[in-house]
Amino acid sequence: MLWHRGGYARRKIDVLQRESARGYGIRRGGIGELAQIMEGCGRKIGPFDCCTAIAGDCLDVMAEMPKGLVPLVIADPPYGSGGRDGSVHLENPTIALNRMSSDSYIWFVRQYAKQLFRITTADAHCYIFSDWRKFTHVRTAFEVSGWECRQLIVWDKGVGMGEYWRSSHEFILWLSKQYPRKLTHGGCFNVLRYKGVYGKAKDHPAQKPKELVRFLVEASTKIEDLVIDPFFGSGTTLVEAKSLGRHFFGCDINPDYVAMTEKRLSTVQLAMEL
Numbered sequence: 566m567l568w569h570r571g572g573y574a575r576r577k578i579d580v581l582q583r584e585s586a587r588g589y590g591i592r593r594g595g596i597g598e599l600a601q602i603m604e605g606c607g608r609k610i611g612p613f614d615c616c617t618a619i620a621g622d623c624l625d626v627m628a629e630m631p632k633g634l635v636p637l638v639i640a641d642p643p644y645g646s647g648g649r650d651g652s653v654h655l656e657n658p659t660i661a662l663n664r665m666s667s668d669s670y671i672w673f674v675r676q677y678a679k680q681l682f683r684i685t686t687a688d689a690h691c692y693i694f695s696d697w698r699k700f701t702h703v704r705t706a707f708e709v710s711g712w713e714c715r716q717l718i719v720w721d722k723g724v725g726m727g728e729y730w731r732s733s734h735e736f737i738l739w740l741s742k743q744y745p746r747k748l749t750h751g752g753c754f755n756v757l758r759y760k761g762v763y764g765k766a767k768d769h770p771a772q773k774p775k776e777l778v779r780f781l782v783e784a785s786t787k788i789e790d791l792v793i794d795p796f797f798g799s800g801t802t803l804v805e806a807k808s809l810g811r812h813f814f815g816c817d818i819n820p821d822y823v824a825m826t827e828k829r830l831s832t833v834q835l836a837m838e839l
């Protein structure tokens with residue numbers, strides 16, 4: 566039986582028991598339901614299968630999703646921050662949007678901020694990654710789309726790129742609509758320290774550390790809640806959501822990253838079966 570074998574499954578049961586004790590008990594089908602998440606839950610999100618990673622432009626994908634469904638968004642879009650001439654970044658198609666002007670970038674953020682507003686629940690949490698150059702644009706675009714920026718979280722990466730003042734942090738804007746659901750961790754500090762992903766561990770040029778993303782998923786959802794990431798890259802959000810027994814869904818415009826994410830998601834499944 567999937568849930569009763571191996572150390573990983575044992576830890577999973579510990580998580581379930583801990584969350585039950587906190588009042589986030591297992592609802593509906595209990596452990597059987599969670600096992601289904603690991604294997605494809607069979608639910609639908611508009612025309613899409615829940616608990617899948619799909620290829621597509623997030624604006625098109627979100628336009629097909631029903632309104633008021635999603636309690637947690639974790640989005641790590643292209644930062645639109647430029648890059649020095651001659652930098653490898655300018656030729657890299659995965660971060661091609663880096664060349665957008667400020668006006669174009671605000672327009673782009675507004676398009677997805679409006680869709681996110683439509684598809685989320687009234688008490689939703691929304692985390693958007695950004696950097697020091699463009700976080701004000703992101704904040705403005707979200708606020709004119711109906712969102713309220715409630716916190717600017719600093720992700721301290723430990724080491725920094727560049728010259729002069731080397732950037733060793735990035736930002737995560739925490740946004741809500743009206744009254745956000747409570748954080749499951751109680752109060753959290755707004756500086757999060759997690760080492761960045763470097764070297765052989767890195768599958769995507771902008772990959773985020775799984776521990777950081779896991780912390781956000783745990784802080785803002787209960788077991789079986791739905792987590793979406795409209796720019797999933799190497800799939801970090803979906804993998805962490807899945808391993809925590811959350812429903813998940815997301816897209817990326819680059820089919821290579823979709824294949825990478827599907828592979829990572831299947832590894833989560835295999836880990837459960839050990």
Ligand SMILES: C[S@@+](CC[C@H](N)C(=O)[O-])C[C@H]1O[C@@H](n2cnc3c(N)ncnc32)[C@H](O)[C@@H]1O
Pocket residue numbers: 621622623624641642643644659660662769771772773774795796797798799800801802816817818819822
């Ligand atoms: C910063 S990366 C995400 C990295 C991810 N958080 C991770 O840990 O691997 C942004 C991703 O957005 C994707 N992207 C860019 N424009 C998009 C769009 N309009 N719709 C969906 N995905 C898009 C890119 O292909 C890229 O993989």
